[in-house]
Amino acid sequence: MKTILLHIHDDLGAESRLQAACDLARAARAHVQCVQVTPMLEILAAGVGDGLGYAPAVAAELHAIDETFRAQVEARFAQEDVAWDWRQMDGDSLPGLLSAAKLADIIVASLPESGRSSAKDPLPIAADLALGGRTPVLAVPQAAKRFAVTGRALVAWDGSHAAGAALRAAVPLLALAEAVDIVTIEEEGGTAFPATDAPEYLARHGIKAQLHVWPRADRPTEALLREAIATLRADWVVMGAFGHSRLRELIFGGVTRALLRTAPVPLLLAH
Template sequence: MQSILVHVYNDPGIESRLQIALDMARAYDAHLTFLQVVLRPVILPGDYSGIVAAQMMPVAQEQADELRRVIEARLEEEDVRWNWVQEADMTDDMLMSHAALNDLVLVGCAAPQQSSDAPSRLAGTLAIRGRSPVMVAPLHAKSFDPAKPALVAWNGSREASHALRASLSMLKHSSTVYLATVVGEEGPSREGLPAIDGAAYLSRHGISCEVVELPCHARHPAEVLLEAAMSREAGYIVLGAYGHARLFEMIFGGVTRRMLKDPPIPLVLAH
């Protein structure tokens, strides 16, 4: 992993993303690209000529420039390679565009202009429509240790397989890898690959793993996975992101959506 794209936005999770990005850059010897998208003001009802929106744009630009000055001054003191890109457009479009030449996209669990109580639609859009894995940072992470154990959620689906492959470079740094299947849930179809196939794939890449089955006991699979990750002191969870064609605005399947609401540790998503 040599290139990491970091979403810059002045939300409560910006410090968390900065800390995680710096720790990953040092551990993986990676280059950081900080992408700051200046959101265009929304045209309000009655502002048919767009005059109010036009007046708000310089304010938004000034706030963005101030945030950039603060973070750049801090980055100058850090021992990592980085660059800064500022764009004025739609956030998801710009992130997907720049993600094409990055190995990982780091975003927050609270998306711009969205309720903090809802799972990030931005993370879902990037994971499902993009081609790079997405790491969703918790709001209050203080650091990121790539050597900590990793828990990979496995249900035999193509999404789970893709997430496993996309996270290989990270898993190689983990002290322990758990390939975890929640049993007793509505699992994959009969055509789904068994966990032993995922373990064999990891083995061919020099990664040993422990295959574990987690009883559901009528609980939501997301709760089971989070509990398993925390009890094993995992540093992050790898998860397949699920899209629904008929209800794409929901972005996620049930497990992904539940885990994204307030993740205690980083989530690595791929579709």
């Protein structure tokens, strides 16, 4: 991975995203592309009708706010030994980031700690970024202090296309990890899922991985994965985003949605 797209936004997750991008850039000898999206489309839409005359003034104020934050971020980058550049655009955050990510190898976004209740809470767009494009997403908890890419990695494996996409995308980073654990959850009824294809695939890339079949014991998958993360002391997790249809997960819940709310470590997501 040589090009890291960093979502620039003045929120409570800004520092953890920047630190994760820098940690990754140093480990992979990569370049950080900072992308800042000023939400002009929303402002113009709000200005239709009686408020149209206020739209330019509001737009100018938003640009000034973003420029102030840009100066703060550039001062932080001056303390980091990484290559970086800056791209600013007007529009909506999700399509703007997806457009900018066409030639990026990974997107760094945030995992909000809870529901978004104020403008300072990170935008909950990590899953939509993974679903909306072909670039994997590193979703970082907003309280994270660093991204230990060279530490222990955990691969959540269920044999789905989404899990396969995440595993393929993660190969360059898994090659940097000191240890890789592949965790698969017992099927209903206690039947072990045949997951040997995942470690065999990694072995062909020169990556040694240990396979763990986690007993279900009538517990939900997301709880079992959180237990595996704690037990194996994983520093980050590779998982497919929405292995089932998005509609099914919205109705019945889902592992992705649950971990997006409660993951204690960064998640590398792909679909």
